[in-house]
Amino acid sequence: MSQSSIKKNTYFVFLGQFVQMALAFFLMFFAARYLGDAGFGKYALASTIMYFVLLGNDLGINIYTTREVARNLDHAQHYFKKALGVKLLIIPADLFVLFLFLYVSPYEKNTKMAIILFAIYGILQSVVQLITSIFRAYQRMQYETIIIITEKILTTSLGVFILLQGWGLLPFCAVFILGGSVSFFLSRFFLKRKFFAPKISLGLSHAKTLLWISIPFGLSMIIANIYNNVGTLILSWFESAQIVGWYSSAFRLVNFTNVIPTVLSIALFPALSVEITRSASKFRELYSRGFKYLFYVALPMVVGTILLADKIVLLVFGEEFVHSIPVLKIMIIGGGLIFFNTYFAWFFNATNHQKNLVYILIAALFINLFLNFILVLEFSYIGASIATVLTELIIFAICYIYIRKKVVKMQEWSFVYRSFLSAVLMAGFLIIFPSLQVLVAIGIASIIYLLSLYGLRGFTLEEILLFKNQRKEVVVEE
Numbered sequence: 001m002s003q004s005s006i007k008k009n010t011y012f013v014f015l016g017q018f019v020q021m022a023l024a025f026f027l028m029f030f031a032a033r034y035l036g037d038a039g040f041g042k043y044a045l046a047s048t049i050m051y052f053v054l055l056g057n058d059l060g061i062n063i064y065t066t067r068e069v070a071r072n073l074d075h076a077q078h079y080f081k082k083a084l085g086v087k088l089l090i091i092p093a094d095l096f097v098l099f100l101f102l103y104v105s106p107y108e109k110n111t112k113m114a115i116i117l118f119a120i121y122g123i124l125q126s127v128v129q130l131i132t133s134i135f136r137a138y139q140r141m142q143y144e145t146i147i148i149i150t151e152k153i154l155t156t157s158l159g160v161f162i163l164l165q166g167w168g169l170l171p172f173c174a175v176f177i178l179g180g181s182v183s184f185f186l187s188r189f190f191l192k193r194k195f196f197a198p199k200i201s202l203g204l205s206h207a208k209t210l211l212w213i214s215i216p217f218g219l220s221m222i223i224a225n226i227y228n229n230v231g232t233l234i235l236s237w238f239e240s241a242q243i244v245g246w247y248s249s250a251f252r253l254v255n256f257t258n259v260i261p262t263v264l265s266i267a268l269f270p271a272l273s274v275e276i277t278r279s280a281s282k283f284r285e286l287y288s289r290g291f292k293y294l295f296y297v298a299l300p301m302v303v304g305t306i307l308l309a310d311k312i313v314l315l316v317f318g319e320e321f322v323h324s325i326p327v328l329k330i331m332i333i334g335g336g337l338i339f340f341n342t343y344f345a346w347f348f349n350a351t352n353h354q355k356n357l358v359y360i361l362i363a364a365l366f367i368n369l370f371l372n373f374i375l376v377l378e379f380s381y382i383g384a385s386i387a388t389v390l391t392e393l394i395i396f397a398i399c400y401i402y403i404r405k406k407v408v409k410m411q412e413w414s415f416v417y418r419s420f421l422s423a424v425l426m427a428g429f430l431i432i433f434p435s436l437q438v439l440v441a442i443g444i445a446s447i448i449y450l451l452s453l454y455g456l457r458g459f460t461l462e463e464i465l466l467f468k469n470q471r472k473e474v475v476v477e478e
Contacts, residue, residue: 069133
């Protein structure tokens, strides 16, 4: 595939992710303020359970379909109809588990209805993502981007309208079903118009075979989703929707920062995959630079958020969420660790150590479950926050030690003290001028940090250009 095509597809993916993130943040702002802390807690719980429904209807089928179709485009329709048939067969089991969960749950009626509405949306999204897996296999990411942007514009605009009208939680949740339906019909239109007519193949023997092959592809995602969201679920069983809202608001705000390590990891993934077999020195250099750049972003993000947490929460969520301030101060530490854990996950895949990643995530899941049960019962939503941070710290330690012993060592560590000195100067400014408006404070603090880091030779323009050129060389040679 040509370099221009790879660039075009990368831009489309990033554009879709950026628009999705921006509109999701905008909608969260209105949802928190117009639903209140209890209503937002119910919305957060329902959307969290939706991800479990989505993954339960996927089980790695989408990733497997993308890989197989990309290898053999002539059989794309054959793979698609089998995958779609399996998904349709899974839906009844998916819904049975959901309704069993709701039957034994302590949730009130409108919370259960919100969960059911989001479950329907999750099933629609599962089919949409199967169709977009075909677009990815054909390297035609523009269709996926169009679908994402169309749905998010629709759900955001209608969602804000419903919130402003004061219609409440359930009509707001129903908007997502409408958006999911539009995505479904639009994706089906592109599939039929540009690729092939969608068909369904139902068969238990095919289903068993496909599930057996595809589950390993989705296992790490399922485990990661469970340990990321188990805090919200456990909290919802023992505490009120209001407290779930305090925890979820800070948790979701921190989650928006995940796009940074994801973008960097996607950019480095091809180069790391090639250099590990071609040049040990370049491989070590790439790995070290990726770690360094993430450290440069993560450290000031953590320090700045801790110092500005009260202003950030009041700006985004309002005074009703004042109890989210300590949660944000704790969770942002976990957010900084997730920068590296995301990078490590892509690194494991690039170096053929993905099985060990699954083992690490399984261990993290059990650790997280144990910590949540202990800490939530003792410290409520603060305990759930601490459990998340401790889990991410354990994952970071295991992954770093494994990579250092089995794969590659860091090239140098001088960037750490340069970053710390720059962060101290930035923190000093924020402490000396506490009355600045939060956006102004963030802007000036960021400039102080970057100028200090540049002055301390933490990075050079030549280094960034060299890093960019190395990635281009890998693409051309592939």
